[in-house]
Amino acid sequence: MPLVIFVDDSETALASTRMVTNSMPIEVKQYTEAQVALAEIKAGMVPDLIITDLNMPVMNGFEFLKELRGVPATKRTPTLMLTTETKPELKQQGKALGLTGWIVKPFNPAQLKQAITRVLRLPA
Amino acid sequence: MMILDSIDELLEHIKEVQQDVMELSNESLMKMSSFMEKNSLEIDEDISTALQYQDIITQQLTATNEAIDSMKKSIDIFSHAYKSDEGLANESLAKLKEKLNVTLQDAKDKKSRFSGKFATEHADDEIEFF
Numbered sequence: 001m002p003l004v005i006f007v008d009d010s011e012t013a014l015a016s017t018r019m020v021t022n023s024m025p026i027e028v029k030q031y032t033e034a035q036v037a038l039a040e041i042k043a044g045m046v047p048d049l050i051i052t053d054l055n056m057p058v059m060n061g062f063e064f065l066k067e068l069r070g071v072p073a074t075k076r077t078p079t080l081m082l083t084t085e086t087k088p089e090l091k092q093q094g095k096a097l098g099l100t101g102w103i104v105k106p107f108n109p110a111q112l113k114q115a116i117t118r119v120l121r122l123p124a
Numbered sequence: 125m126m127i128l129d130s131i132d133e134l135l136e137h138i139k140e141v142q143q144d145v146m147e148l149s150n151e152s153l154m155k156m157s158s159f160m161e162k163n164s165l166e167i168d169e170d171i172s173t174a175l176q177y178q179d180i181i182t183q184q185l186t187a188t189n190e191a192i193d194s195m196k197k198s199i200d201i202f203s204h205a206y207k208s209d210e211g212l213a214n215e216s217l218a219k220l221k222e223k224l225n226v227t228l229q230d231a232k233d234k235k236s237r238f239s240g241k242f243a244t245e246h247a248d249d250e251i252e253f254f
Binding site for chain 1: 150153154157158160161166167168169172173175176177178179180182183237238239240241251252253254
């Protein structure tokens with residue numbers, strides 16, 4: 001099963017995504033700190049999709065994305081930003097860093113499911 | 125200046141109350157989501173949105189607490205300048221006003237930024253792919 005990792009400092013945001021993905025044919029790992037997810041990736045974990053928040057303490061979503069692009073295993077891993085931020089200039093910044101897409105919170109469960117299905121090319 | 129000491133105490137109190145509100149709302153929604161997960165209840169759009177409100181509440185209150193910290197720091201700098209040399213008070217007061225205005229503007233900007241779809245009048249559920 002494809003591995004999807006979620007990174008968000010909000011436990012309730014992670015719980016919301018968990019309830020959306022638990023019926024999907026994917027393996028899910030969740031992290032409240034980007035630096036912990038990054039350490040596991042550097043230690044050998046290879047996710048098929050990364051979904052991360054932007055505003056997080058210690059390491060924000062953009063810093064995380066920059067680090068991911070420096071690791072050979074995640075250089076081209078599809079990455080979605082799941083955030084409250086709506087500013088076009090931030091989206092442009094994400095696009096320039098190689099982001100796959102931008103999802104604004106609060107997300108629609110069906111839309112999130114569709115996005116994961118589309119990116120991972122899962123059977124609809 | 126006693127008035128500044130009172131304002132400082134009031135700001136500290138507001139900060140503590142906001143911190144408690146964040147912790148309580150998080151605990152409340154975590155209990156609800158834990159119940160739903162244990163009972164394998166399916167999440168619909170309304171419940172999903174309700175759970176995600178907590179994230180927005182926390183980000184909004186955290187931004188306000190950061191503004192309070194910044195205001196307290198500016199007030200503290202002014203108080204020290206005033207106590208050491210009253211002649212510096214007028215100049216320091218102008219600087220204090222300037223710093224508080226910057227803090228307020230930053231806090232207002234974050235209120236808009238951290239509101240997610242609620243910040244945009246015609247927000248839809250479309251996910252933007254690049």
